[in-house]
Amino acid sequence: MERLDVLKTYKLYINGAFPRTESGRSIALKNTRGKVIAHICHGSRKDLRNAVEAARAAQEKWAGRDAYNRGQILYRMAEMMEGKRDEFAEAIRVTGGATAAAARKEVAASIDRLVCFAGWCDKFAQVLGGHNPVAGPHYNFTIPEPTGVVGVVAPDEPALLGLITLIGPAICAGNTVVAIASQKHPLPAAVFGEVCATSDVPSGVVNIITGKRAELLEHLARHREVDAISAANLRKNQAAILRAGMAENLKRVSVRKLNADDWHDADAGESPWAIEPVVEMKTIWHPSAS
């Protein structure tokens, strides 16, 4: 008899650990030929709330790290991804997220993007902020600060590059993240959780929930401890659900529209203007006359 595969159940990634969903639900994940290849957690509102709690608890310390240190940690995450290139590519391909060649290209682009944001950590503040020449004897400057806890809603495709493109700017700036993975192709996000767990990123900085987007969106949108949401390529009604959540606590909501080529375009994905939606500008005044 042929050896039986050990079917893996991929779990959530919350606060640096891999809990099963508290709901006990799972989703069978099939390959393109319809064969079950793994199970994945069908995350619930409670899981999402736990993730937000972890992200909130981790945020101040993460933001308080030196920008250089955050940059090194993001680079370490990229290094760990590099070691899992084949696993990522297979995770994208197996559920039909891309052809084998396109999946490899997506993995490479995702790693490069994370490296890019590793480099932005100690630079974007100089591009987005600055000194303001006010009229009068005052020294006045503006600096970007992290918004806080950022909800990320990854697009279905590209499952990995989409996720990294949205998470990268947020953690680069000192935010912590609760990400809802691609519903169609959740495996790459689950593998990314394993990358986070084995790199130096502190617990709670990145949290990943898998499951059904429609169930989770409203809870993310209405959560008062979520300070901003970054999403891409949502259907109009789903974007409206997120924006309606602004009325709860004035969370900042940015829903980007990117076509397949845009995701690979550095101008669209890697510019400091991708960081701007998840930072707050703080302006500080001080008299300069004695």
Add this chain to the structure above:
Amino acid sequence: MIEENSGLHAEAAGTEWSYAPAPESLKVEIAEKYGLFINGRFVAPKSHKYFPTINPASEETLSQIAEAGGRDVEAAVAAAKAAQPAWARLKPTERAKFLFRIARRIQERTNELAVLETMDNGKPIAESRNVDLPLVAQHFFYHAGWCDKLKYAFPGRDPKPLGVCGQIIPWNFPLLMMAWKLAPALACGNTCVIKPAETTSLTALRLAEIFREIDLPPGVVNIVTGAGATGQMIVRHKAVNKIAFTGSTEVGKQIAAACADTDKRLTLELGGKSPHIIFENAALDQAIEGAITGIYFNQGHVCCAGSRLLVQESILDEVVSRLRERIKSLRMGDPLDKNTDVGAINSAEQLATVRYYIESGLEEGASIINSSDEPLPERGYWCRPCFFTDVQPSQLIAREEIFGPVLAVMSFRTPEEAISKANNTPYGLAAGIWTDKGSKMFEMAKRLKAGVVWCNGYNLFDPASPFGGYKESGFGREGGLQGLSAYVRM
């Protein structure tokens, strides 16, 4: 010592050191009624409705203002939409010249605009002439210069105008808020439909005259006067590409909800309950002045007013005693008098709100110190500047935005406690810090969740300096390079 001496001297002379009235003598013309400013012309409202605008210091009716209805808003948006492509195509250096001209004419008509602002709003003439108007002119001048430099403002980007901007502004700084909204929008090649607050339309309509004087192309700015219903029509209009609102957090949330299923861009500059922190090593004379202007400037009708004074415990008694002295010297009265420090509350409605909070403070057990016991004028809307001591952070006066001359004084022991008290609010607009120790100041400035932090100063504004809030004080910035991004597509 000096104070004592001067007191003796005054007694010896047998007189009090009081000021003679010094009313502003410039008379401004006000029409009996005003239409809407649409497509470069004043037109009667298709709604056929008008409402009175009054002088809050005398309750006298100044004029009748048009109330824009659905068809009026429609016409204004259509005019803005029609004018936008040509405005955006103008050579940027030429577009700039229109804004420079506006700035110049505002400077030249400052006295008239300041008097009108004071009559319609109730703020002291010293403030409208020396603070509001110079900032209004400077705001247009600053943004004029951006018109031809936008491509350098955003590295790697090619900024484009958004289209038609719907802008809704409050009554506390009528002209200044108008400048904050119009100048960046116009500089970036957008056209505007703007609604002043219903109690303060007069200076907006005066600015429309300036737009005509300087030949601003018709439709580039359209002014629709009216109340909340008119504002809602702008927010809901499908041809409006961007909404910029300054006002209460409550209305801001309603606007966010109303725009949820649209692609409208949105910036909101909302309420605050800003902490003003005095450390024991502060330069106390200056800190007291800062605390006073922080809350009593513009009758406390300031979204970033320093309405929670947090004083280090070791100096609490001294600070309270000095505040008690200082508040007595504030002169409340005729806003057109050049010596007036505190003018009239803008409306009967706002006066009722402020009184409600003062009552709640007394009921909840806080102690009040008023500026004086003199009787209030018989006509007009007046509220004595006051502050509360014995305030608990859980009390309404310590939590909610009052938007009046009411200060809540509380204490703290350590910087850590100051931070936690200061940040314990859903708001995050501004904060003040008084200390002579640089490292403490920067640590506080870093950890305060506020969009503007004034160190050893308060209520400072400049067009080059971005203004706007964290958390429920809204999002987006106004002023500076960062303020431009709210008016471009990149």
